[in-house]
Amino acid sequence: MPPKQPAYIPSVRARRLARWLSDYRLQAGLSQDSVTARLGWSQAKLSHIERGRNKATPTDVTLLLDMYGVVTPEREAVIDLAEKADQRGWWTGYADVFSSPYVALEDEAAFIGDWAPQIVPGLLQTPDYTRAIMRAGNLEQTSAKEIERRLQARMARQAILTRSEDAPRLHVILDESAIRKTIGGPKIMREQLRRLVSDADRPNVTIQVLPASVGEHPGLDGAFIILKFAAEEDPDVASTEGLHGVVYLEDQRLVTRCNVAFERLRELALDPQESVALIGATAEQ
Structure with missing residues (x-):
C-alpha cells in the first residue's frame, strides 16, 4: 500500500x-x-x-x-x-509519496547533520542505489511504478543542496560499514561511492567516515538526523527513522543529546580528507 x-x-x-x-x-x-x-x-x-x-x-x-x-x-x-506559514513547497507535488513533515523541515534547514550507520543518506544517493534499497525494503509488494514514483521524489529532494540561495550545509558521518556494504551489486555500489567523492567537493557538503576500528561510540543506538534553522527562535529538531516510520525528537533535552552525540562522532571519525580518500579507494577495489 x-x-x-x-x-x-x-x-x-x-x-x-x-x-x-x-x-x-x-x-x-x-x-x-x-x-x-x-x-x-x-x-x-x-x-x-x-x-x-x-x-x-x-x-x-x-x-x-x-x-x-x-x-x-x-x-x-x-x-x-x-x-x-502555509506557502506551498516543492514537496506538495509528491503528496502521494511523503507521509511525514520531514521534507518540509529539511527544505528550510540551514544545517543538516546526518549520522548514517547503515546506508548512504538519501540526499547523496544515486538513482540505482536508491532503487536497490527501495526494492529490498518493499515488504508490502509495492508496484514497480510506485517505487519509481518514490525514487523521483527522493531525487527531487536532492535539489536543495544545489540551490543558488539558502542551500543548507550538509554534514554526513558514515559508518565504514555503509561504504563497504554492497548495495545493488558491485557496479552500482562503485558508482555510489564515486558520487560521494564528487559530492564532497561541494562547498556545503562535508563527509566523514567512522572507521571500523572505533569500538563503542554514542551512535550505537542507530541513525539520527539533526536539523538546525537560520532563525534562533526555531529550535533544533532531531529525527530517527525505521520500519515503523519517522520519530521526531523536539524535547530539547533529547535534541541536545543528539547534538552531543553527533559532535562526539565527528571527533571519532576520520577527517574529511582522509574520509574521501578511503571512500575513493574503496570504490576502486
Whole structure:
C-alpha cells in the first residue's frame, strides 16, 4: 500500500506560529478550555493548532490575538506569519509519496547533520542505489511504478543542496560499514561511492567516515538526523527513522543529546580528507 497521505505538512514557519500562539495564551493566563469555550471551538482544534498539526488560518489567528490582547507591532508580525506559514513547497507535488513533515523541515534547514550507520543518506544517493534499497525494503509488494514514483521524489529532494540561495550545509558521518556494504551489486555500489567523492567537493557538503576500528561510540543506538534553522527562535529538531516510520525528537533535552552525540562522532571519525580518500579507494577495489 502507498504511504498514508498526510492531511497537513507543517513548515518551519507554521511550527513557529504554533509556538507563538501557545506562548501568547499562557501569557494571557488562559487555559485551552476557556479559549475554546469562548470561541465555540472544539478543544481538539486549538490543541492541534498549538501543536502545529492543523493549519491556523489568518482569521483564526486574529480571533486568538484579540482574546490574548496582543497589540501592534507584534500583532501584525503574527498575522503576517500566519499568511505565509502555509506557502506551498516543492514537496506538495509528491503528496502521494511523503507521509511525514520531514521534507518540509529539511527544505528550510540551514544545517543538516546526518549520522548514517547503515546506508548512504538519501540526499547523496544515486538513482540505482536508491532503487536497490527501495526494492529490498518493499515488504508490502509495492508496484514497480510506485517505487519509481518514490525514487523521483527522493531525487527531487536532492535539489536543495544545489540551490543558488539558502542551500543548507550538509554534514554526513558514515559508518565504514555503509561504504563497504554492497548495495545493488558491485557496479552500482562503485558508482555510489564515486558520487560521494564528487559530492564532497561541494562547498556545503562535508563527509566523514567512522572507521571500523572505533569500538563503542554514542551512535550505537542507530541513525539520527539533526536539523538546525537560520532563525534562533526555531529550535533544533532531531529525527530517527525505521520500519515503523519517522520519530521526531523536539524535547530539547533529547535534541541536545543528539547534538552531543553527533559532535562526539565527528571527533571519532576520520577527517574529511582522509574520509574521501578511503571512500575513493574503496570504490576502486
